[in-house]
Amino acid sequence: MNTNVWKVDKYVDNLENNPQVVDAANFLRENELVALPTETVYGLGGNAESDEAVAKIFAAKGRPGDNPLIIHIAERKQLNRFVTEVPPSAAKLMDAFWPGPLTIIFKKKEGALSEKATAGLETVAVRMPDHPVAIALLKTCGLPIAAPSANSSGKPSPTKAEHVLDDLNGKIAGVLDGGATGVGVESTVIDCTGTLPVILRPGGVTKEQLEEVVGEVREDAALKDQSARPKSPGMKYTHYAPNAPLFMVSGTRGFLQTLVEEKRGEGLRVGVLTTEENESFYEAELVLACGRRAELETVAASLYDTLRSFNQGKVDIIFSEIFPNEGVGHAVMNRLEKAAGHKLISE
């Protein structure tokens, strides 16, 4: 399949009538797949009402069928078609954070969406992206769009159209190239179907920000266990992983550099994931700065691009600094832990 690349300037007026956006929307109406920029990462969009389109999403990504998709909408009124109720907590969160990097889980109305999109669950995850190109595409096609991150399953999520093409060229109808995304890590997923809202995935909106709006918010127990015991072996799956094994390092820069020396002594090519503040300290085959430690938003924004860049450098092993587990650093550490398969070396 030929994969179209439609370049779109997100700042131009009247994006809904932009020929590139109209072209892409037509493919979506024909149940073909289009990758689109959002404020978090690129999504792989398909018609959420169509089993055919949704099956193509799972096939293109190589995604396990029991992992449900997020439904993207442009207007709140679209919710009525596939959600049974909007609890007060969800209404407050939508007022505060939509459009934006927050996905809310609702109780699902049966029969309105492809069963495959929600993996047969009784709930549905919904978000309104804060990106002019995404909103224009959603409005132009007029459909709810199921969109997981537009990477092959297991790889880092794409923050640039090039990343999408690296993974999916020839497998999808096209990608709307709106430049690099902003937040860089995926949306926060919050379940509003119970008595208290529960964070299932940390992301662009922090727990602190959520609690300011709805009061107490819980975190999924599985999430807490993993971050409380990051050294536990045999974590079942690795996600966001670069090709070479990645180890998180807790300790001084000097300690990390001794680990580098040790592996270089064994004849290995070593990569270091650091930040601009510490970049010049390390000596290794490939030292990559991932934003600035003093501003964790910049680390989130370049994390996936940095993880992908290690694959071009042909390193055998990667050591990474770790980050404060607070604010958006919580999402950064959650993704880094997955990329490392929870391997941590402490000084």
Ligand code: TXA
């Ligand atoms: O920022 C984002 O959320 C990006 C952009 C493209 O919107 N999308 C994204 O989708 O990250 P994906 O498929 O990579 O991650 C969706 C997450 C998965 O962890 C999935 O298990 C969870 O949301 N999810 C979806 N529906 C759910 C449901 N009904 N209940 C619980 N979790 C759900």
Ligand code: MG
């Ligand atoms: Mg994903």
